[in-house]
Amino acid sequence: MAESNSPQHILTMSSEQRQRFLESFDWVFSDIDGVIYNLESDVPDAGLAYSALERAGKRLTFVTNNSVRTLEQTVRRFERSKIQVTPEQIWHPAQTLVYYLRSIQFEGLIYIMASQQFKAVLKQAGFQLLEGPNQFIEETYADLARHIFDKQPVRAVVIDVDFNLTSAKLMRAHLYLRHPDCLLITGATDRLLPVGKGVNIIGPGAFASILVEASGRPPIVMGKPGRPLGDMLLQQNKITDPRRVLMIGDMLAQDVLFGRQLGFQTLLVLTGGCSLSQLRAVTDPDLLPDYYADSVVDLVQLLAESTPKAHG
Numbered sequence: 001m002a003e004s005n006s007p008q009h010i011l012t013m014s015s016e017q018r019q020r021f022l023e024s025f026d027w028v029f030s031d032i033d034g035v036i037y038n039l040e041s042d043v044p045d046a047g048l049a050y051s052a053l054e055r056a057g058k059r060l061t062f063v064t065n066n067s068v069r070t071l072e073q074t075v076r077r078f079e080r081s082k083i084q085v086t087p088e089q090i091w092h093p094a095q096t097l098v099y100y101l102r103s104i105q106f107e108g109l110i111y112i113m114a115s116q117q118f119k120a121v122l123k124q125a126g127f128q129l130l131e132g133p134n135q136f137i138e139e140t141y142a143d144l145a146r147h148i149f150d151k152q153p154v155r156a157v158v159i160d161v162d163f164n165l166t167s168a169k170l171m172r173a174h175l176y177l178r179h180p181d182c183l184l185i186t187g188a189t190d191r192l193l194p195v196g197k198g199v200n201i202i203g204p205g206a207f208a209s210i211l212v213e214a215s216g217r218p219p220i221v222m223g224k225p226g227r228p229l230g231d232m233l234l235q236q237n238k239i240t241d242p243r244r245v246l247m248i249g250d251m252l253a254q255d256v257l258f259g260r261q262l263g264f265q266t267l268l269v270l271t272g273g274c275s276l277s278q279l280r281a282v283t284d285p286d287l288l289p290d291y292y293a294d295s296v297v298d299l300v301q302l303l304a305e306s307t308p309k310a311h312g
């Protein structure tokens with residue numbers, strides 16, 4: 001990394017730099033997994049960082065690529081980390097998709113590969129879904145064909161996290177995408193999902209890329225780093241200057257890229273999917289955060305040591 005564009009660790013800033021940093025944003029968009037907790041463990045004291053940010057007058061929105069949990073489950077999970085939020089403060093790809101489909105006045109059938117929670121959000125919003133095949137397929141092309149060829153007028157293929165994804169589902173989706181009016185919509189883009197220290201599993205982005213490649217279609221991305229999500233968040237919060245947003249996250253290709261594309265400031269935390277050596281190896285400026293921290297908890301120290309601004 002060249003010295004000039006190296007991200008700065010927030011606790012190595014001078015007191016003047018800290019002050020300027022703290023005054024440079026009004027909104028915090030924060031990722032959840034890898035920042036507040038991981039699959040099996042919590043980031044200790046993460047909640048303190050968010051309460052300190054709120055005390056400093058920052059407005060919090062949580063932006064996750066994880067639609068597998070319901071908003072209510074996430075709110076309860078946050079309570080364990082001592083973070084009080086309302087469902088309205090949390091955004092995930094299923095909600096963004098509802099917002100997007102309404103914005104384009106989408107009508108028609110949707111073929112979907114996603115979790116039950118994701119599908120429930122769409123059904124509740126009144127969209128018509130098709131899914132499957134969910135049964136075992138005999139090893140003959142005749143049986144395969146019976147399960148993947150379908151003449152129904154599907155106008156959107158949606159792929160997010162589907163633990164029961166099969167090759168037959170991908171084949172069926174690809175066949176719908178032969179229709180020129182059928183949209184390809186992806187949710188979470190993560191190609192690998194960190195599940196523990198140094199352990200990743202294949203993420204939904206890798207499966208989505210099979211469809212992108214096979215169909216030759218650019219996907220419309222509902223998760224980070226997708227543009228529709230960023231536009232919606234700016235609109236919902238009535239934000240006119242994106243530089244006044246600080247995006248906090250643990251993933252370079254999701255959180256940092258998302259923030260950079262939208263013109264937000266970015267803070268990478270090293271408690272999830274990116275290590276310090278991975279950060280140091282970044283050469284693409286779009287993946288380079290403005291700041292980094294060992295953990296979101298570093299913000300507690302930064303806020304405690306900064307001089308409160310004199311009012312009146």
Ligand SMILES: [Mg+2]
Binds near residue numbers: 034
């Ligand atoms: Mg994350």
